[in-house]
Amino acid sequence: MSTDTPHEVRPAAESAAGRAPRNTNTTGHLPGRKDGPRRKGMSERNRPLWMLIPGGVLMIIIIVVPLLLGIYMSTLNLDQYTLRKWVSAPFIGLDNFVEAVTNSPLLHAVWLSVSYSLLAMVVTLPLGIAAAVATQNAFKGRAVIRSIFLIPYVLPSFVVATVWRTMLQPGGIVDEALGTVGIHVGLWLNGPQTFWTLVLVQIWASWPFIYLLALSGLQSVDHEVHEASALDGALWWNKLRYVVFPYLKGPLALAFLIGMLHHINNFTLPYVLFGVPAPADVEVLPILTYVTSFQSFRFGLSAAMAFISLVLIAIPLFVYLRAVKLDDAETPGAKK
Amino acid sequence: MSTTTASRQGAATFNVDRPGSHRQHEVLRLLPGPLLIFILVFLGALVLIPVLYIFLASVNSDIGVANGEFWPSSVTFENYSKIWTSVGLATGLTNSVLVAGSTAVVSAALSISTAFVLVRYTFRGRLTILRGLLALQSVPGTLMVLPVFVLFSSASTYLGIQVIGTQWGLFVTYLTFAMPFSTWVMVTYLRGLPKELEEAARIDGASNLGVLFRIVLPLSWPGIVVSGIFAFLLGWNDVLFASVMTRPESQTAAVALQIFGASQEGGAIPYYGQMMAAALVCAAPVVILYLIFQRYLVGGLTAGGVK
Numbered sequence: 176m177s178t179d180t181p182h183e184v185r186p187a188a189e190s191a192a193g194r195a196p197r198n199t200n201t202t203g204h205l206p207g208r209k210d211g212p213r214r215k216g217m218s219e220r221n222r223p224l225w226m227l228i229p230g231g232v233l234m235i236i237i238i239v240v241p242l243l244l245g246i247y248m249s250t251l252n253l254d255q256y257t258l259r260k261w262v263s264a265p266f267i268g269l270d271n272f273v274e275a276v277t278n279s280p281l282l283h284a285v286w287l288s289v290s291y292s293l294l295a296m297v298v299t300l301p302l303g304i305a306a307a308v309a310t311q312n313a314f315k316g317r318a319v320i321r322s323i324f325l326i327p328y329v330l331p332s333f334v335v336a337t338v339w340r341t342m343l344q345p346g347g348i349v350d351e352a353l354g355t356v357g358i359h360v361g362l363w364l365n366g367p368q369t370f371w372t373l374v375l376v377q378i379w380a381s382w383p384f385i386y387l388l389a390l391s392g393l394q395s396v397d398h399e400v401h402e403a404s405a406l407d408g409a410l411w412w413n414k415l416r417y418v419v420f421p422y423l424k425g426p427l428a429l430a431f432l433i434g435m436l437h438h439i440n441n442f443t444l445p446y447v448l449f450g451v452p453a454p455a456d457v458e459v460l461p462i463l464t465y466v467t468s469f470q471s472f473r474f475g476l477s478a479a480m481a482f483i484s485l486v487l488i489a490i491p492l493f494v495y496l497r498a499v500k501l502d503d504a505e506t507p508g509a510k511k
Numbered sequence: 512m513s514t515t516t517a518s519r520q521g522a523a524t525f526n527v528d529r530p531g532s533h534r535q536h537e538v539l540r541l542l543p544g545p546l547l548i549f550i551l552v553f554l555g556a557l558v559l560i561p562v563l564y565i566f567l568a569s570v571n572s573d574i575g576v577a578n579g580e581f582w583p584s585s586v587t588f589e590n591y592s593k594i595w596t597s598v599g600l601a602t603g604l605t606n607s608v609l610v611a612g613s614t615a616v617v618s619a620a621l622s623i624s625t626a627f628v629l630v631r632y633t634f635r636g637r638l639t640i641l642r643g644l645l646a647l648q649s650v651p652g653t654l655m656v657l658p659v660f661v662l663f664s665s666a667s668t669y670l671g672i673q674v675i676g677t678q679w680g681l682f683v684t685y686l687t688f689a690m691p692f693s694t695w696v697m698v699t700y701l702r703g704l705p706k707e708l709e710e711a712a713r714i715d716g717a718s719n720l721g722v723l724f725r726i727v728l729p730l731s732w733p734g735i736v737v738s739g740i741f742a743f744l745l746g747w748n749d750v751l752f753a754s755v756m757t758r759p760e761s762q763t764a765a766v767a768l769q770i771f772g773a774s775q776e777g778g779a780i781p782y783y784g785q786m787m788a789a790a791l792v793c794a795a796p797v798v799i800l801y802l803i804f805q806r807y808l809v810g811g812l813t814a815g816g817v818k
């Protein structure tokens with residue numbers, strides 16, 4: 176990559192002139208890029224691109240190579256006997272994919288993952304918005320409240336899961352508390368209700384994330400807008416609905432995407448909450464992939480499942496990448 | 512939005528109010544008082560009751576927790592002395608601090624130099640790298656754990672380097688997975704720094720490295736702290752890779768707690784008190800870090816997440 180170690184010194188003006196002619200042909204066709212002369216006082220020869228090497232090498236060895244390896248492994252008949260010499264494991268083409276789709280709980284897992292992520296998101300959105308709106312105006316003790324609201328987000332997932340696992344034990348504190356008001360739910364950590372347990376705990380853990388992003392959206396509301404609606408004598412509900420909420424659209428759309436990605440990728444919470452093998456109703460994609468690898472030792476099948484879940488993730492990820500401006504120096508937080 | 516311009520004149524009269532005055536407060540007000548209080552109390556209780564419960568259960572007897580007591584009938588602090596050996600928290604915490612700490616330092620150092628190049632220089636493929644940084648943040652760990660495991664075991668088979676079961680394997684893995692987000696945080700941070708200082712330094716004859724170390728680095732401590740802490744948290748919170756790639760002596764605290772919890776199934780009453788005490792001890796460093804650096808972290812998080 177780098178041929179010259181850039182210790183030579185060049186006056187800024189000269190180098191700016193030196194690179195002016197080529198400022199459109201780099202990646203000018205991509206959106207978000209601003210063309211036209213930039214005042215970057217660097218010459219082309221004097222770019223320390225070698226600084227990208229350590230991070231680049233790491234990412235290639237630990238992310239890109241394993242990613243390709245995983246795709247290759249999904250075409251092999253790989254189990255605990257062939258894993259040691261995986262290079263010479265029998266090649267079986269798309270059989271793993273066929274088995275994953277037709278003869279494994281994969282589709283069920285996809286359904287569980289998507290529905291659980293959506294359900295959790297649908298509840299966390301209003302919670303997060305309410306929290307952000309409630310802490311937007313200054314009052315005594317607001318700083319403390321804001322810190323408290325962040326606690327569930329701050330706690331490590333494995334701690335959250337361990338604690339809820341204890342609280343939801345049969346006869347534990349949750350059963351006891353609900354029992355005093357006459358509600359008897361039954362088993363939380365086993366059987367068909369586990370799905371709702373997972374949704375509930377996920378909601379508890381992730382609403383502060385929505386809160387944070389909603390808060391950043393609220394901070395962009397101009398002071399004049401408040402004054403305008405006060406002059407108009409707008410009722411609080413109308414003011415929220417028509418004046419304030421439009422400001423939140425961008426951050427919340429992003430929060431929705433990132434949150435969905437987090438939920439779908441969340442391995443730790445169901446893993447620690449229910450243990451493996453997990454009850455069938457919480458066998459979400461990450462758990463299924465993990466169990467297929469490290470409990471059933473069907474490594475090839477697991478790699479195929481992982482690949483399919485990558486495709487699933489690529490959908491929100493693609494929307495996210497399109498939405499994010501890569502080069503916005505002028506309009507922070509803007510999302511168009 | 513058209514109201515904004517329409518009300519300029521009205522706005523001018525309102526601006527006479529001092530900030531913080533009663534009138535001003537009324538203008539900014541978003542919710543009626545009772546609803547505001549309801550939301551605060553509801554969400555506060557939602558958060559604080561379980562958090563309080565962790566502490567109360569950690570000083571309770573196992574039978575008390577199993578019977579669903581909120582307030583312990585007998586208080587004991589024994590759990591806190593037992594967990595170091597029974598849960599293996601002494602080894603676990605040492606390993607966690609070692610692995611997550613070195614991940615934080617190295618990742619912060621790498622991400623500032625990477626971000627410096629990405630922000631201050633133009634070159635072919637720059638936008639691809641930026642986009643890649645965002646995309647890699649979302650690659651699921653479950654997708655990577657098997658191939659990474661196979662890769663590392665191949666390293667011992669073919670190269671004779673033992674990676675699986677050592678802290679090195681975890682360190683390299685966490686470092687790599689922390690890099691995309693840490694770098695992105697630094698990119699958004701460095702964008703906010705004025706270029707003029709760097710240009711002045713260049714005119715004075717500073718090299719690229721000189722600019723990075725003398726100008727950018729001293730100005731970037733908030734960004735460095737944020738990207739370091741996020742890398743630390745990634746290592747501290749991970750269960751997936753640690754559960755596959757460690758042996759008992761290289762276990763992190765997360766895995767130690769998870770295994771302890773899972774091994775309590777069936778038979779006698781589980782050691783709930785110790786579980787909660789260990790959970791609290793594992794959470795404490797993270798919570799303290801957040802409280803100290805809260806302002807930076809919240810900014811860094813929304814920067815990394817939103818932009």
